[in-house]
Amino acid sequence: MEITIYKPLSPLLKAYIDCFYILTRQPEELPNTYLTFPSMHHIVCLYADAVTEINNELISIHHESNGILQSRIVGKFSKAVCARYEGPISEITTLFKPLAVNAFLPSPLKDFVNEHFSVFNPYPDFLPAMRKIQDIPILSEKVEAMEAYWISKYQGFQHPFLPSILDEMTNSEAQERSITAICKSNAISRQTLYQHFDRYLCKTPSEFRKIIRFRRAINTHRLDIDQHSLTTLSLLADYFDQSHMIRDFKELTGYTPKYFFNRISHLGDGSVNWLFL
Template identity: 45%
Template sequence: MKIKVYSPLNPLLKKYIESIYILTHTSEERPAKYITFPSIFTIVSISEKSKTINKGNKLIIRQCDENKIETNLVSNFNKPVYVQYEGEINEITIYFKPLAISSFLKHELSHYNSSGFSEFSPFEDYRKAMIEILSLQSDTEKIQAVESYWLSKLTGFQHNFLETVLSEIMCEENAALTIEELCKKNAISRTTLNKHFGRHICKTPSQFKKILRFRNAVNKYSSDNAGKKLTDIAYGVDYFDQSHMIREFKSVTGFSPKVFFKKTTALEKKQIHWLFL
């Protein structure tokens, strides 16, 4: 299995898309098996001639020549997921930044989110366009075509408070702020915030904050300049103490931080962390 991660080429899309990766798996290779972990991003994937068997937190993606394309959305990604690739696979996956995909969609994100791994076809021309993109030969052509397509759907998004609250949650200086304090600061109720997070991000604010802390810890651990002491990482990313970090890591990943960092593999300049089996 080969995977290559790209940053958006178009400057405008950098505001909305964190990264795009292209994954290929040949029919001669043994099945690729790994565990992937919760993310704050909204994930959109397209795969050529494949069929996915969805068993809760287990996805088996198999070559299926009769099925021209699979198009999927992952937005309420809160627990580890086992993934297995079998046969020839040609896949493109886009990581949209939190709330960013709303600038392209006609409806709220929850409208498209029917399950943890939802079929996703947000526009009339989507499947046809994605089939054409996957048929392109070079990665560069594919990336350019994907970006061009999504740029053509950019309409913008405005919300009374979500963008502000999300920005405050993600700001390191506000890491210690509780959800209640954020609500008070923005003059909204916890119930209202939960409702709008559910509609547009498909997570609760508490889930989002927990996953954000986890991802910040992973990034800090992976940083070339960071020390490897878990205590330092814990205090650096808004855990109360190391015990708090251990509890949340087990909740999000199923592993303690020590075991997680020992077992996972960092790919593509440490942009992806998977546990290969």
């Protein structure tokens, strides 16, 4: 299995898309199985000549010469999900930053997400255009065409309070405030905040904050040349203490931080983090 990661070239898309990656598998390869974990990204995946099946927490993707393009959007799940690839696979995936996918949709994200691996077809021309992109043989040209499509669908995203709240929640330098305090400073009720998180992020504020800490811990550990202890890492990632980090890691991954960090694989620039089984 080979994964190639591309950063957007468009100045516009750089503000909305973290990266694209293209995954390819050859017919002779043995199956690959890995765990993927909750993320702040919303991820649009395209699979050519493949069948995707969902069974509880297992997503199975296997080759089938059916001429069909499968399109899925990922981002609703709140704990580890197992993915298994079998046979030759050609996949192209777009990783949207938090809230960003809403700038390219005709209506709020919630209208397109009803499970953690939802079928995704937001426009009448989406699947035909994606089919043509998948048929492009040169990977860099495939990504250029993908960029052009998303630019053609750009309509911006304006919201009275979500962008500023997310900026505060994701700012590692800002002092963490309670959800109640955030609501008070934005003159909104908790119910309103939860409704808008659900509509545009498909997560609750508390789930989103938990994922922020988890992803901050992963990135801090990946870049940690000083090899900090788990106690220090928990503080750097804004956990209350090491016990808090252990509890959240077990909930999100099923593993302790020590086991998780010994097994996790960082792909590309670290945008993709999988644990191979």
